[in-house]
Amino acid sequence: MKKLRLILGDQLNHKHSWYQEQDDEVVYFMAEMRQETDYVKHHIQKVVAFFMAMREFASWLQERGHTVVYYQLDDARNTQSLTENLQQLIAQYDIEQFEYQLPDEYRLDELLVRFRESVNIPVQSCDTEHFMSSRTDLQEFFKGKKQFTMEYFYRMMRKRYDIMMINDKDPEGGKWNFDHSNRNKWKGETLIPHERGFRKDARKIVELLEKEGVKTIGRITEKHFNWPTSRADGLSVLRYFCENLLVHFGDYQDAMDPDQAYLYHSRLSFAMNSKLLDPQEVIETVIDYWRDHSDDISISQVEGFVRQILGWREYMRGMYWMQMPEFATVNTLENTNELPDFYWTGKTKMNCLSCSINNSLDNAYAHHIQRLMVTGNYALLTMCDPSQVDEWYLGIYIDAIEWVEITNTRGMSQWADGGKIATKPYVSSGSYINKMSNYCKGCHYKVSKKTGEDACPFNALYWNFLSEKRAHFENNNRMNMMLSLLDKMDKKTLQAHQERAQDIIEHPENY
Ligand SMILES: Cc1cc2nc3c(=O)[nH]c(=O)nc-3n(C[C@H](O)[C@H](O)[C@H](O)COP(=O)(O)OP(=O)(O)OC[C@H]3O[C@@H](n4cnc5c(N)ncnc54)[C@H](O)[C@@H]3O)c2cc1C
Numbered sequence: 272m273k274k275l276r277l278i279l280g281d282q283l284n285h286k287h288s289w290y291q292e293q294d295d296e297v298v299y300f301m302a303e304m305r306q307e308t309d310y311v312k313h314h315i316q317k318v319v320a321f322f323m324a325m326r327e328f329a330s331w332l333q334e335r336g337h338t339v340v341y342y343q344l345d346d347a348r349n350t351q352s353l354t355e356n357l358q359q360l361i362a363q364y365d366i367e368q369f370e371y372q373l374p375d376e377y378r379l380d381e382l383l384v385r386f387r388e389s390v391n392i393p394v395q396s397c398d399t400e401h402f403m404s405s406r407t408d409l410q411e412f413f414k415g416k417k418q419f420t421m422e423y424f425y426r427m428m429r430k431r432y433d434i435m436m437i438n439d440k441d442p443e444g445g446k447w448n449f450d451h452s453n454r455n456k457w458k459g460e461t462l463i464p465h466e467r468g469f470r471k472d473a474r475k476i477v478e479l480l481e482k483e484g485v486k487t488i489g490r491i492t493e494k495h496f497n498w499p500t501s502r503a504d505g506l507s508v509l510r511y512f513c514e515n516l517l518v519h520f521g522d523y524q525d526a527m528d529p530d531q532a533y534l535y536h537s538r539l540s541f542a543m544n545s546k547l548l549d550p551q552e553v554i555e556t557v558i559d560y561w562r563d564h565s566d567d568i569s570i571s572q573v574e575g576f577v578r579q580i581l582g583w584r585e586y587m588r589g590m591y592w593m594q595m596p597e598f599a600t601v602n603t604l605e606n607t608n609e610l611p612d613f614y615w616t617g618k619t620k621m622n623c624l625s626c627s628i629n630n631s632l633d634n635a636y637a638h639h640i641q642r643l644m645v646t647g648n649y650a651l652l653t654m655c656d657p658s659q660v661d662e663w664y665l666g667i668y669i670d671a672i673e674w675v676e677i678t679n680t681r682g683m684s685q686w687a688d689g690g691k692i693a694t695k696p697y698v699s700s701g702s703y704i705n706k707m708s709n710y711c712k713g714c715h716y717k718v719s720k721k722t723g724e725d726a727c728p729f730n731a732l733y734w735n736f737l738s739e740k741r742a743h744f745e746n747n748n749r750m751n752m753m754l755s756l757l758d759k760m761d762k763k764t765l766q767a768h769q770e771r772a773q774d775i776i777e778h779p780e781n782y
């Protein structure tokens with residue numbers, strides 16, 4: 272039977288059972304499409320990474336004797352629409368059955384469900400064979416519960432996969448979570464190795480995007496494109512991480528520095544989200560390396576890393592499928608302000624924002640705490656519309672695919688889901704940023720000053736946010752201490768904070 276099999280840009284799983292056998296009756300289809308380059312304005316490096324990875328994956332399949340139809344963006348046959356391309360191919364190749372792997376994005380899932388209903392040949396969908404939990408595992412795990420605490424889901428996953436366990440119920444090292452050892456500021460006491468970089472020539476793809484008029488954001492050094500785009504690249508980044516970075520991963524997981532774009536972070540998110548690497552092999556490789564080097568690497572570094580992938584990553588995917596499509600529009604705090612222009616230019620006097628945004632514009636990357644406690648924190652404190660915030664995060668990061676972007680942004684960072692993902696809003700004054708980073712000493716503003724023209728803007732914004740939104744947090748135990756401090760603040764000081772916050776929100780160009 273002549274079959275057409277669709278491979279989406281984030282389904283580059285070399286180990287998928289589809290490719291274990293060779294069937295001359297199967298035609299694989301991959302396409303670079305305006306539908307995908309234009310649904311949000313992406314960072315140029317993100318588009319380049321996907322196109323490069325897709326092309327390399329198509330060549331890998333062809334080298335193994337599979338039949339692949341690949342449409343580049345400017346291919347004359349390319350209608351730029353997924354469903355129209357599929358219809359055309361079904362007719363052209365006399366296809367008798369269409370097959371696809373279940374997409375991770377709701378948007379594409381819906382599109383293919385509608386397509387399935389519209390064609391008159393059999394259609395089969397299958398799993399991507401990538402994640403360690405199914406779309407509905409989390410929903411079943413939390414059935415009947417009002418709270419969806421990540422930690423419990425993570426423990427269940429540790430037991431299910433027997434990862435760092437000493438028996439079927441007790442974790443290795445005597446505790447589940449070593450988070451408290453993972454909160455150091457980096458003061459230059461350890462050498463941070465250069466990232467495992469690449470010097471790929473991306474000029475042809477950049478020229479193609481320019482020729483076709485694709486609008487992008489961010490910057491690129493075209494001759495030295497720096498991200499892993501093949502499975503071999505991904506494996507080499509993973510090996511490099513184990514050998515050079517794992518030793519301090521946990522220690523400095525939350526640290527920030529103006530001159531260190533990656534610190535001890537792995538830079539594996541694109542390779543995993545495009546499915547070049549699978550999460551289980553990443554976890555197992557890291558644990559094996561640690562077991563062989565346990566004299567040098569402590570358990571807290573490894574547990575911190577495993578939790579991000581087995582815990583947070585799988586949890587976010589489950590939360591996405593549990594809450595979509597309503598999740599895409601929730602706005603519990605009713606925030607409606609505009610995201611400031613400096614998110615696209617990096618031009619602001621606030622050093623933490625300038626460094627984090629310029630890092631994002633230069634590298635299509637910022638690590639978790641920069642995303643959460645700098646750019647996300649500022650957007651929430653200034654009460655920006657979560658849809659605008661989502662759009663920025665979905666565009667700017669190399670690893671941004673909706674299932675993991677929106678859950679982190681709208682849920683964890685912007686508290687727009689009313690606390691399903693984050694039990695308290697991730698907001699802070701300048702003191703947290705100062706505690707975890709080396710940004711403040713080079714800043715135009717003074718972090719220790721609470722009022723006055725040169726006071727850190729995060730300070731006024733923080734108290735203003737708490738007083739504006741206090742009704743939402745009154746019954747939240749984790750906010751009690753901050754709300755009681757707010758209540759004790761004298762009226763004049765609070766008023767000064769509110770006036771300044773208003774000015775910051777109305778005139779972000781001045782800060
Ligand atoms: C507002 C906001 C938006 C985010 N958007 C995305 C996104 O679009 N895509 C994305 O992959 N991650 C996103 N994250 C999570 C996290 O910031 C990135 O996964 C991480 O920075 C990627 O860099 P790394 O590979 O060096 O990660 P490391 O710090 O080395 O962590 C290892 C891996 O753990 C996983 N991980 C860590 N934290 C999370 C998390 N909170 N959720 C899911 N997986 C996690 C990632 O796969 C990552 O590669 C977001 C976080 C925030 C706060």
Ligand code: SF4
Nearest residue numbers: 621623701711714727
């Ligand atoms: S002083 Fe305030 S604005 Fe400046 S870097 Fe520190 S936290 Fe950011």
